[in-house]
Amino acid sequence: MPPKFSRELQQPVIFADFLDFQPRTSPCEADCPAGNPIQKISYLVRDHRFEEAAEYLRARNPFPGVCGRVCPHPCEGKCNRSRYDESVSIRALERAVFDLSEAGKVRRPLPMDKTGKRISIIGSGPAGMTCAYFSSLFGHSVTIFEGLPFLGGMMRSGIPDHRLPKDVLDREIGQILDLGIESKLNTVVGKDVALAEIMAQYDACLIAAGRRNAKSSDISGSRLGSSGMLLGGNYSLNLTRKGILNVDPRTMATSLRGVFAAGDISGPTGVAEAIGSGRRAAIGIHQYLTNHLTAQVCNITMDRQEGVTVSVVDPESKVSPPHVVTYEELSHIDYFEKKPRVATGKMETGEATKKFLEADSGYTREQAAEEASRCFHCGHCFMCGSCVEDCPGYVLAMGADGPTVAYPEECWHCGNCRISCPCGAVAYEFPLSMLV
Numbered sequence: 001m002p003p004k005f006s007r008e009l010q011q012p013v014i015f016a017d018f019l020d021f022q023p024r025t026s027p028c029e030a031d032c033p034a035g036n037p038i039q040k041i042s043y044l045v046r047d048h049r050f051e052e053a054a055e056y057l058r059a060r061n062p063f064p065g066v067c068g069r070v071c072p073h074p075c076e077g078k079c080n081r082s083r084y085d086e087s088v089s090i091r092a093l094e095r096a097v098f099d100l101s102e103a104g105k106v107r108r109p110l111p112m113d114k115t116g117k118r119i120s121i122i123g124s125g126p127a128g129m130t131c132a133y134f135s136s137l138f139g140h141s142v143t144i145f146e147g148l149p150f151l152g153g154m155m156r157s158g159i160p161d162h163r164l165p166k167d168v169l170d171r172e173i174g175q176i177l178d179l180g181i182e183s184k185l186n187t188v189v190g191k192d193v194a195l196a197e198i199m200a201q202y203d204a205c206l207i208a209a210g211r212r213n214a215k216s217s218d219i220s221g222s223r224l225g226s227s228g229m230l231l232g233g234n235y236s237l238n239l240t241r242k243g244i245l246n247v248d249p250r251t252m253a254t255s256l257r258g259v260f261a262a263g264d265i266s267g268p269t270g271v272a273e274a275i276g277s278g279r280r281a282a283i284g285i286h287q288y289l290t291n292h293l294t295a296q297v298c299n300i301t302m303d304r305q306e307g308v309t310v311s312v313v314d315p316e317s318k319v320s321p322p323h324v325v326t327y328e329e330l331s332h333i334d335y336f337e338k339k340p341r342v343a344t345g346k347m348e349t350g351e352a353t354k355k356f357l358e359a360d361s362g363y364t365r366e367q368a369a370e371e372a373s374r375c376f377h378c379g380h381c382f383m384c385g386s387c388v389e390d391c392p393g394y395v396l397a398m399g400a401d402g403p404t405v406a407y408p409e410e411c412w413h414c415g416n417c418r419i420s421c422p423c424g425a426v427a428y429e430f431p432l433s434m435l436v
């Protein structure tokens with residue numbers, strides 16, 4: 001088999017079960033709980049294309065300004081560059097996309113046609129707001145029930161201003177509400193309105209009430225039973241001993257038909273995790289309401305002209321998840337010059353609090369572009385042309401979308417292209433005849 005090149009995204013992707021042009025990926029992307037397209041962002045920021053980067057990020061995550069400040073960045077812990085000099089400052093780049101893109105120039109996503117279906121969301125933390133955002137993009141009408149007098153959950157009430165200024169949160173929540181989402185504040189489900197009443201009025205319900213409040217807010221209007229079930233009227237939901245709802249991690253569906261759960265109440269805690277599960281819940285709810293995705297394998301993209309588009313992939317073509325490229329696989333690593341991380345501006349926490357400022361002032365455009373240029377693009381071709389140059393049989397040619405196999409029958413399977421690729425983007429199988 002001649003080499004296969006794993007390529008970068010050409011349009012924003014909300015969800016992909018299987019992208020045939022991406023059989024490989026990087027450890028950073030594989031480990032981002034929100035599912036951020038980190039490598040695409042590095043490309044675009046390197047070229048000062050902050051507005052496009054914002055479009056790609058917001059196709060996965062409506063809170064890059066928040067995550068770019070408070071996420072504990074597991075992506076950086078896994079970054080292959082940490083084995084070479086220092087990991088790429090992925091979180092600071094995410095923040096730079098939010099801070100430095102001009103809001104007026106970032107194209108707003110075009111939602112799908114209205115479906116006439118109504119979704120209720122209990123809790124306005126990152127999980128609930130993310131599910132509201134994507135559900136609106138999928139054409140459903142959304143109402144958020146929030147017990148407190150403000151939206152944002154722990155992002156607003158838990159994280160201090162010197163780490164996450166309120167205006168950042170307000171801007172991101174404002175962009176979500178702009179899609180036409182209704183919110184009912186000061187409305188505790190289980191006290192001011194019963195879950196049964198909501199269930200009767202809406203086609204599907206998401207419980208995104210966080211973990212801290214799960215027991216005390218008592219969603220169902222009843223209390224946590226000793227059997228580990230959250231009880232209420234005719235409804236019961238399985239809870240584990242730790243107070244977490246049992247959910248299908250792919251669709252975020254609970255044991256009760258039409259009820260989904262996301263965020264802290266459904267498992268591991270953190271803003272990025274809540275965002276990732278909120279997006280999966282929106283897709284699970286859309287599937288439940290429209291039967292649109294029953295083929296199991298689907299991709300949802302944000303086409304610039306067509307808007308949000310669901311395409312069903314031939315189930316036969318489903319393969320295992322993309323291969324995550326390790327540091328050892330970057331065989332041409334000396335292609336990259338060693339360079340330390342670009343530092344962001346920092347202030348003592350005490351001084352920042354006194355001055356009502358953020359302790360970290362982030363990057364300038366130039367600093368962000370410089371840091372982005374440190375990314376190895378592990379697993380996705382970045383069109384350096386090394387493989388084309390090093391192929392002894394002149395089998396490869398450089399096209400507008402990267403290298404192509406111009407003469408497949410002429411390939412000797414020598415492996416030079418794979419060895420010369422600095423980012424490990426070449427997948428390569430020896431033909432059976434060479435192995436026997």
Ligand SMILES: Cc1cc2nc3c(=O)[nH]c(=O)nc-3n(C[C@H](O)[C@H](O)[C@H](O)COP(=O)(O)OP(=O)(O)OC[C@H]3O[C@@H](n4cnc5c(N)ncnc54)[C@H](O)[C@@H]3O)c2cc1C
Nearest residue numbers: 123125126127147153154158189209210217263264270271
């Ligand atoms: C002090 C603190 C600091 C943190 N710092 C960080 C950090 O730096 N980085 C990080 O990644 N994570 C941090 N976290 C964790 C992070 O905030 C949570 O993991 C995340 O907010 C969970 O999101 P969620 O949507 O599941 O729920 P939450 O953010 O908890 O939101 C749940 C919402 O549901 C509402 N609600 C609950 N019950 C009802 C009801 N019955 N009816 C109506 N509304 C209801 C609540 O009022 C709340 O607004 C921190 C948490 C705390 C407490």
Ligand code: SF4
Nearest residue numbers: 032067071073075091
């Ligand atoms: S959300 Fe967290 S893990 Fe994902 S890219 Fe941002 S900092 Fe990294």
Ligand code: SF4
Nearest residue numbers: 028079080375376378
């Ligand atoms: S070098 Fe770039 S692509 Fe590779 S793991 Fe680090 S941030 Fe991700």
Ligand code: SF4
Nearest residue numbers: 391411412414415417
């Ligand atoms: S470098 Fe070798 S393996 Fe790669 S395309 Fe050329 S002949 Fe085939």
